[in-house]
Amino acid sequence: MNNIIPKEVIKTVAEAVPPDCLENLVIIGSLATVFAYFGNKKSIPVKTKDIDCCIRPHGVAVEKGQAIATHLIDTGWTRRLLGDHIEPGNSETPENELPAIRLYPPGINPEDENAWFIELLVEPESSKDVGKNWMRIIINHGHFGIPSFRYLSIATYLPEKDERLGVYYARPQMMALANMLEHPEIKPERMSTLFNGREIKRSNKDLGRVLAIGYLEQEKGTPDFHSWAQDWFTALYFCFPAEFNTLANNAGSGLYKLINSSEDLDEAHHTCAYGLLSSKSVTVDELKEAGERIIGEAVEDLIKLSQKY
Amino acid sequence: MEKIKYDYRLGIKQETRVDAICGQLIFEIKNNVKDIRLFQSSLIRLSSILIDMPNHTGILILDETKLSGPRLKEEWDNFSRFVKPDIFSRLKLVVLSKYEVTEKIGDITKDETDIVLDIHEKYSQISIEKNVRKPDAFFEILRILIIQWFRGNGPLQVNKICQLSGYSYPAVSSALEKMELQLRKHSNRSVELKSFPQDLWFKLKAASDNVRLPQGFWANKPRDIEYFKNKILNKTNFEVGFGGIIGTKHYFPGIDLLGIPRLDLTVQKWSNSKIENFVKSLDPGLKKVQPGQLPQIVIHNIHRNEPLFVNDGSMLFADELECLLDLHESRLEQQASELLQFLMHKRKNE
Numbered sequence: 001m002n003n004i005i006p007k008e009v010i011k012t013v014a015e016a017v018p019p020d021c022l023e024n025l026v027i028i029g030s031l032a033t034v035f036a037y038f039g040n041k042k043s044i045p046v047k048t049k050d051i052d053c054c055i056r057p058h059g060v061a062v063e064k065g066q067a068i069a070t071h072l073i074d075t076g077w078t079r080r081l082l083g084d085h086i087e088p089g090n091s092e093t094p095e096n097e098l099p100a101i102r103l104y105p106p107g108i109n110p111e112d113e114n115a116w117f118i119e120l121l122v123e124p125e126s127s128k129d130v131g132k133n134w135m136r137i138i139i140n141h142g143h144f145g146i147p148s149f150r151y152l153s154i155a156t157y158l159p160e161k162d163e164r165l166g167v168y169y170a171r172p173q174m175m176a177l178a179n180m181l182e183h184p185e186i187k188p189e190r191m192s193t194l195f196n197g198r199e200i201k202r203s204n205k206d207l208g209r210v211l212a213i214g215y216l217e218q219e220k221g222t223p224d225f226h227s228w229a230q231d232w233f234t235a236l237y238f239c240f241p242a243e244f245n246t247l248a249n250n251a252g253s254g255l256y257k258l259i260n261s262s263e264d265l266d267e268a269h270h271t272c273a274y275g276l277l278s279s280k281s282v283t284v285d286e287l288k289e290a291g292e293r294i295i296g297e298a299v300e301d302l303i304k305l306s307q308k309y
Numbered sequence: 310m311e312k313i314k315y316d317y318r319l320g321i322k323q324e325t326r327v328d329a330i331c332g333q334l335i336f337e338i339k340n341n342v343k344d345i346r347l348f349q350s351s352l353i354r355l356s357s358i359l360i361d362m363p364n365h366t367g368i369l370i371l372d373e374t375k376l377s378g379p380r381l382k383e384e385w386d387n388f389s390r391f392v393k394p395d396i397f398s399r400l401k402l403v404v405l406s407k408y409e410v411t412e413k414i415g416d417i418t419k420d421e422t423d424i425v426l427d428i429h430e431k432y433s434q435i436s437i438e439k440n441v442r443k444p445d446a447f448f449e450i451l452r453i454l455i456i457q458w459f460r461g462n463g464p465l466q467v468n469k470i471c472q473l474s475g476y477s478y479p480a481v482s483s484a485l486e487k488m489e490l491q492l493r494k495h496s497n498r499s500v501e502l503k504s505f506p507q508d509l510w511f512k513l514k515a516a517s518d519n520v521r522l523p524q525g526f527w528a529n530k531p532r533d534i535e536y537f538k539n540k541i542l543n544k545t546n547f548e549v550g551f552g553g554i555i556g557t558k559h560y561f562p563g564i565d566l567l568g569i570p571r572l573d574l575t576v577q578k579w580s581n582s583k584i585e586n587f588v589k590s591l592d593p594g595l596k597k598v599q600p601g602q603l604p605q606i607v608i609h610n611i612h613r614n615e616p617l618f619v620n621d622g623s624m625l626f627a628d629e630l631e632c633l634l635d636l637h638e639s640r641l642e643q644q645a646s647e648l649l650q651f652l653m654h655k656r657k658n659e
Contacts, residue, residue: 223536224592286529289594296593 076106088142098145208268229301252299525604552627
């Protein structure tokens with residue numbers, strides 16, 4: 001797993017993306033999380049290799065996606081040639097077989113252990129979209145795909161902005177909710193690659209991220225998780241007006257299952273200890289406690305709030 | 310709302326008793342139902358009552374059941390196949406957990422829910438009275454008399470001691486006999502301590518752990534005591550007295566105490582589930598201490614009829630003796646001794 005300096009990476013991305021596209025890009029994932037909590041510290045490294053950049057709103061995604069991808073490739077960013085679909089597609093290629101837009105910055109050797117790349121994602125078109133969907137982007141180099149996931153609109157809801165760099169990054173609590181909604185239960189599917197030598201269920205990795213965010217929120221000095229509920233409710237209400245009640249009721253079920261299964265919690269802990277919290281010496285019990293607080297405060301309040309409407 | 314009648318004998322055959330009745334609503338309450346057969350038999354019993362009472366509705370209340378919502382629903386639907394629709398349509402189910410309604414089957418109105426919560430509260434209280442071991446009458450009465458002495462409130466009639474302590478007249482008389490030498494008796498059957506009873510105080514201190522049965526809670530990443538304090542002050546539905554260092558500072562503002570390593574709270578006649586619910590509402594990450602762990606919050610559950618809290622207009626404080634015992638329990642012997650001297654000195658100067 002790579003060690004990168006978040007501030008440097010975000011600066012690189014901010015300077016590389018066409019200025020008129022910055023408003024439409026939100027950095028999400030582990031980089032956004034570390035930037036949110038340690039943005040001003042130069043020395044905090046983060047172990048990640050993919051920098052997820054979500055284009056919003058969906059209506060401008062084709063135009064902005066084309067502009068960003070074209071500009072980056074034209075300025076020396078190179079494609080990551082790994083995965084099932086590597087070659088650019090054409091008009092005959094089905095959307096779900098198009099290669100994703102994953103680009104290394106100029107001068108980075110993909111073989112380098114600290115190499116990182118950006119991946120473009122897009123907000124879903126409608127609240128009714130389920131699962132993973134692909135949007136076609138046509139540029140001079142061929143046809144590419146940008147994936148969208150159902151709850152990306154939650155992750156990118158009212159993001160923070162770093163005024164100096166002009167970059168938007170997702171609020172940690174919104175990424176936490178997106179992950180919780182994505183995993184109402186612990187699914188058996190495992191990640192395609194080993195996580196620091198261990199096979200990990202995708203659900204445990206994503207819900208482990210929720211625990212890591214909770215842990216970092218406590219470290220930041222936030223007294224409790226009650227305020228998350230209002231943020232969550234607002235996002236659910238606006239992003240999923242027809243379903244916010246059901247989603248609110250089920251939001252905590254996967255996390256609850258995770259912290260009550262020692263095997264799954266151990267996997268989640270592994271992903272935190274070798275990922276976002278690698279500098280923290282966090283214990284399993286501390287992560288569980290963060291989960292108990294998120295459920296007992298944010299989730300419970302969210303359910304109560306949603307019942308009022 | 311009509312008055313709720315508890316443990317009510319119905320005027321039907323076999324002189325059936327029900328847990329509560331309110332107008333045309335009949336209630337049965339079951340605690341900790343783990344076995345589906347108990348749920349089934351409760352439904353059958355309630356249905357058979359409804360056969361004889363055609364204008365009534367039966368509400369079954371399950372408190373802290375281990376049976377899941379879907380499992381209960383499945384059994385409920387099964388049951389509907391065996392009962393006449395006229396009876397089944399008058400059956401309802403309410404599930405409670407941690408003093409809140411978590412599940413409802415049947416069309417339960419807001420008024421009905423309120424009645425269910427009242428009945429639940431009543432039965433929780435009865436359960437506490439039955440199950441909680443009351444401290445020795447001698448120590449409880451001694452505590453009341455010492456508090457009375459600290460406060461300079463003068464003699465107490467024996468009847469009043471019965472009322473404050475919740476013990477019977479014979480139990481109180483017997484306890485008073487044992488401390489006769491320390492007492493000043495008055496003609497109107499009232500008594501007071503002659504002075505601070507040092508010997509009895511040592512006995513009380515030595516027996517403190519068994520008399521008080523404190524419940525300690527801790528977290529890996531503890532929250533600020535000040536945070537807990539403010540949260541408790543914002544809770545209107547829990548009557549809690551601040552003891553320990555906070556209470557001590559109320560009675561003796563000049564005491565040499567810096568920082569608050571643990572929060573001592575006194576509550577009156579709470580069930581274990583109410584204590585747990587309260588603690589979780591302060592911090593869902595808190596758990597009971599295991600041997601060797603230092604608690605961040607300690608709950609002292611007193612069982613007398615009157616909590617004897619002191620209200621300064623903004624918050625409640627545990628009585629002086631609770632604070633003293635809290636300091637001893639926290640190994641703050643020096644400060645406990647200072648507080649005792651202060652309270653005795655204050656009393657002498659009154």
